Amino acid sequence: MESSTRHNFTRGILSFVLFFCVLCSIRVLLAMHTYKGISSETPCSWRGIVLSQPSVTGKAVRLDVLVVYVGEKRVSPFKTKVVLYRSSILDDTLPIRSGSGIACVSRFQGLYSSKVKPSYRRYLMSQGFKSQIFATYQKVSLVSIEREDIPAFTRFKLRMSAFRSRLLHNYSRFGITGDNLAVVSAMTLGDRSFLDAGLRETYSVSGASHVLALSGLHLGIIYSILLMLMCRKIRLYKWRLFSHFMIILTLWGYVMLVGAPMSAVRSASMLTFCTV
Template sequence: MARKINPRHFIHAIPMFRYALLLLLGVVLAESCFSAPGVREWLVLLCCLVGLALIVNKRHEMTSSVLILLAIVVLGGLRYSFHAEDVWVVEEDSRCEIELVVASEPIRRGKVVQFDGIVSGTGDVGDACGARCRLEGRKLRVSLLRDTITKRYEALHIGQSVVADVDISPLKDWHRMNDNFDYIRWQTMRGIVGRGFVGIGKWEFSESGSSALGFWERLKLKALVWRQVLLDKISETGISGDAYAVMTAMALGNKSALTPELREEYSMSGASHILALSGMHLSIIYMLLIYLLPRRNLWNKLFVLAVLWGYVVFVGMSLSVVRAASMLTIWEMVWLMGRDQKHLNVFGLTLAVMVIANPESLWDVGFQMSFMAVFGIIVCQPLMDKMIPVSLMKIKPVDLQELPLWKRVRYRSLRSLWFTACVSVSAQIGTVPLSAYYFSRVSLYFLLTNFIVIPCATVIICGTFLLTVIVIVNMVAGGGLTIMARLVAAILSAIVTAQNEILSFIARVPGASIEEIHISVVQVVALYAMVYALLLVLYRLVRVR
């Protein structure tokens, strides 16, 4: 029987989502207050609220509930205060002799090569660098001056260690997009605390740098080294240029080969999200594993989750892909426990876990875009699905087998197109205000773009994994599959090149995007409030079957 959705009952059915919002409120309050309470004050306040809630629980249940909700807000503030005490960045220029572990593949930029270096040890630097002990275990964005005679820098790769005399300086803001993007904060969220410059002849290779790192850092570094080896092997199969850059970005999270022109074309056409690993990419891998392991039992689920998290570590553990893996993990754990899998509860629990793990991630652009895209899909897509054309609603799935083949194909094709349109529009609704705020741009042909890139992404990601398996087997066997690897690479190169050409054409179409949009935080909040109000109205009108 059809019934109207009651927003009040709906909200009460998703407690984890409410708790996550309250936790976020506490983090935002602690960050925005110039004279925010310290850890001790937050802890005392939390104990008082919990104690009062326990005292008045039996007599005044409403008051007790309010106190518990306030305690969750305070918990968010307490967690941020713990995090703030550990935050440290370089504040003055100094010169230090330090041991560095190369944590990203060096990239040539003009007269220097740049890479992220983890400080694994410091030498005797005197009073000029009194905070040297705080450098250990942290990252510097290193610029190493190229020696064009000896060219020693060409032997420098990820995972290697060097001892260098480094000129250390504070991070510098760089407004590449607009004033709303905080480049310094973006770097600190990735563990980078300062900049380092190394002159010619001021560095030597070392053998013991990585051994000083912790287990988790060594594991992530080893995974990135393996990824670089795989990237080198893939480049030997014949795929190169923009095709190689896009394929490796979409499937392996390597965006170092993307040119500024290619990034701009994808951004204007509304396809920039395809270049950053996120939930869509991980969902394709998840569905591929489910297809290969159709039986829904404990061991298959655990194996799938192990493969997903291995992939997350392998591609560098960006926040968006960690969010997707966390949400899929919680979803599967809820299923294994036999509980009701409510999307917003899983969404809220994932959000709460990630914010508690790292409160600073709340201000990461990728984190915000990823969560708001998923939120838009969860909330808006069911509403749009009810607007499905009547011609499709007349056919029930049980009646499909009685239809001719061409009608079944037409029905499934139209359903797939409608579902893609609903998901694309829903994700866009969730991210448009943030896109306008951070990038000063809104792409208008995103729907057309998604009809192209989503099928291509499925083929490219699956094809890249096939190519990866062939390359690994070829390495282990010592050859024999080179021709097959080149054939798969040629097919992938043709598909990616065609995708690049189509998106380049869309980006050149007049009116492809609205540029130079400048809005404030208040306007972003107002836009989301308007969307929320409209959704409440629609949920009251729509009938659920």
């Protein structure tokens, strides 16, 4: 009887997971098919919240921004890729970081512009971006964004981002600096902002660039360690079930901590599926 109940429960959970995966796949396909980008012919003012740590390449500063106001009108929040150009490499007058509110006057460039390469367009669309913005550093100012204007899930991601920033700061406090800090940050927290062009090229030439991107390799190691620590000597079914639930919860917590990149989400989904 107990064995039959266990199998029925497992089949129920498995059916739910399969239904959820199919539903999400259909939702993604519909979103791609009915995609509507954001564009504007003339510059307009907007305000938004920074979702990522700034990525600096030469004079260019790249940000992921959630726009919540266009002009004085509150709009349905949408993601845009922002590229700011500084007057010089040493220009760092604005302390922009994840969670900062910024305002700017610029033009929204739609993703179907002829200037956007098809491969890059597909990448931006898969990440949920609706447009691109190119502006000078001097046109941006820091502003405060009301808490109520930010979706609840976005607020949660920003809290996780702030916690990740504190962990990165602790790395520096422990004496991890330079290229060591860049590699450790990329491999453990998914932060690749410390990787310079030379280090990226070195890993690319050696064929080991994949270790710098969080994927199934990293999550598989974490999952194996958790499985060994929490389920190795547990015999009772209900406690094993609880242990597996805690492992899945910890795994997804880590995925949110590193910013929920698509590679980590796919790996966590497969590990969840296999665990169930």
